[in-house]
């Protein structure tokens with residue numbers, strides 16, 4: 001792997017993608033982009049990032065933004081606890097670090113929502129510290145270059161790879177970390193066949209030389225996903241629609257359409273909602289979270305009075321002020337279509 005460091009740096013310097021958060025080494029920019037990029041593709045993040053920076057250009061504005069506005073800015077990215085942690089971390093920076101982003105690995109790691117990967121990325125990219133940032137891309141490239149048949153889902157393997165890479169880190173640790181990640185994203189890709197013919201490491205890569213690149217790294221057992229069924233009520237009274245805040249569990253504090261577990265029949269719904277004037281079966285949607293899969297049926301229901309347990313809002317108000325999780329967006333599109 002040591003032989004590959006220079007090849008990788010040269011390749012990265014010539015081929016790096018110009019992304020908005022790479023215009024400078026401002027840790028605020030790198031931090032927000034790294035959190036957004038967790039579980040979301042780069043192309044999808046760019047618009048969110050630009051919108052976020054326009055409204056919250058610095059740590060202070062993030063520390064002072066209301067939670068509802070922050071969640072609205074985050075709407076569509078999912079994993080809303082990450083957005084809440086951003087605000088908590090910004091408040092900690094304002095209180096404990098006089099508003100300056102901390103410049104040591106341990107201080108960065110002490111911020112809410114920042115784990116060893118993000119701390120390593122910010123430390124190396126923004127402060128040139130000799131820290132590694134190990135994600136799935138890095139582990140895949142490392143295992144292939146060294147032809148190691150390891151279980152990359154095992155945390156001990158991750159730690160071991162981190163220690164090995166730390167020993168060969170060049171002075172440009174940030175470029176190295178970004179280079180190996182980018183190689184894993186665009187050339188040494190997961191699933192399918194890596195693009196070895198255009199890879200700068202092809203002459204050094206042991207897996208490629210042994211024709212084992214598609215066998216490495218070893219496939220890890222997928223976690224079992226729990227499946228749940230829900231019925232959603234798209235309740236309309238004149239020009240307003242019913243929303244409620246989720247009180248606990250997954251997506252806590254996010255807004256949602258009223259719903260109940262299980263697939264309900266017309267009769268069951270009529271018993272549950274006596275104020276129904278008109279009811280029609282509406283769209284279905286399936287949403288997959290990390291550990292759960294929701295199957296959702298919905299009914300479009302016009303009622304003759306507002307149930308006070310819900311918050312009744314117009315479409316314009318939803319658009320401006322209410323962050324709906326991605327799982328509910330198709331239903332929002334549906335009420336807009338029918339309005």
Ligand code: SF4
Nearest residue numbers: 188196199202205208
């Ligand atoms: S030669 Fe192929 S397997 Fe090896 S690092 Fe490059 S893309 Fe990955």
